[in-house]
Amino acid sequence: MPSTTSAQAGSLLLMSREDNCLIARLDLKAGDTVVIDDRTVILPGDVRLGHKVARRDLAPGDKIVRYGAIIGTATSRIAAGAHIHTHNLESDYIPTYTLEQDGHHFIGSKAP
């Protein structure tokens, strides 16, 4: 059941002032209310501990910034509060290898 009391400032962690993503400090559920820069946002999906959410609306081609440094490029539109991961962010260096239920995949346009 979505939590309505988790809007505490502490559920998302900002690593660096210039970042456009935030880190979940605990497992969050779709429907949970979080506060992002004084705005109340209802999470559209689950976000597990350590995973990233968008701090603001992002467009394809936007650089994602964590620790004040670029960690890759957005591949689709990402709304504030949405989960940022391999489905909408790719490396500017080397494709990311993942293991899914149906086998293994390389994520990213540079994949072989």
Place this chain on the structure above:
Amino acid sequence: MTTIATLADVALTGFPRADGRKGIRNVVVVAYLVECAHHVARLIAGAFPGQPVHLIGFPGCYPNEYADTIMRRVLTHPNVGAALLVSLGCESFDKNGVAKAVADSGRPVHTVTIQDVGGTRAGVKGGVEWVQWAVEDLARQERVPMRPDELVVATICGGSDSTSGITANPAVGAAFDRLIAAGSACIFEETGELVGCEFHMKRRAVTPELGDEIVRTVEKASRYYTIMGHGSFAPGNADGGLTTLEEKSLGAYAKSGASPISGILKPGDLPPTGGLYLLDVVPDGEPRFGFPNIADNAEIVELIACGAHVTLFTTGRGSVVGSAISPVIKVCANPATYERLADDMDVNAGRILTGHAGIEDVGTEIVDLIARVANGACTKSEDLGHQEFILTYKQFEPIGPGCLPLKAA
């Protein structure tokens, strides 16, 4: 908080070696020199449960200069007191050269050649008799005082997730800064996991030439991994919230702390002074023998070959490994992982994420634990009997002229 004083205040002790270094363990190593001798070596080491007898080895039959160097460095590591070499007899490994290097280091060494002594049973019998003698001989050695500047501490991350870069890695960085202030040498590594951090590292180099070498080293790693078609990134990293290699890199980089970078080492190079060193683990030349390091323990072996007495292993997903020869301290980044794997974890850095401790507090805890482990306290992985070891084929050229600016001319 005065942890520099803590390390200086704790009376460190170690076993003195002929080369002037001191060991924090007194291990008898049983080393097979080809996979064909592995079983005999395992039976020999297995006859000494609960005793400081560690099994290591090299599987290949073809010669390799890198493997030869690492084997010599590891067998003459200060934590090693004696070595038994187990040879099939027809392999290429330079067993006589290695035996001479160990003997020249003042350590007892013996070689069992299975084909010469009459096979498996005779090989095991002779090996067990010699190790029994060596264990009793080493048990008579006593510890002597050891200074912080005689200590070498390494760090590695494995099974990283998104919490690694928030909790455990910065805490190790804080510990590194204190150890370095006390005179210790600290080594961080995996240039393939520092892709994207090269220009920041360059600014921390003690000379401009070293800064340029750091950038070249990371460019080499990036090129190598690109040719391999695979970054240093495992499915568990993605499951744990890390999306890209550069995101993993930035989190991993936090392990290095804030001290100036004093030099670059390659596997088997010893840090010439205290301070912070970057270990270049990516082979030179065209990719030849496969991935730079096939698993975390291959990197731990290279850190040990550089003289590391103890390795700080940060993990978010929860690696359980230890190592032969040098103790591994497991620093767990993720509070949920710590709850599941507490038996395997030495430090709960996840307390930083839950707001129960600061980065500096956990850094203090790590430095204090290093001092206790140096004096003989068992780490979790030692207590559980973990003695992983991997040595494979690689190719390196000597480090460039700008890599160790602090080395006495």
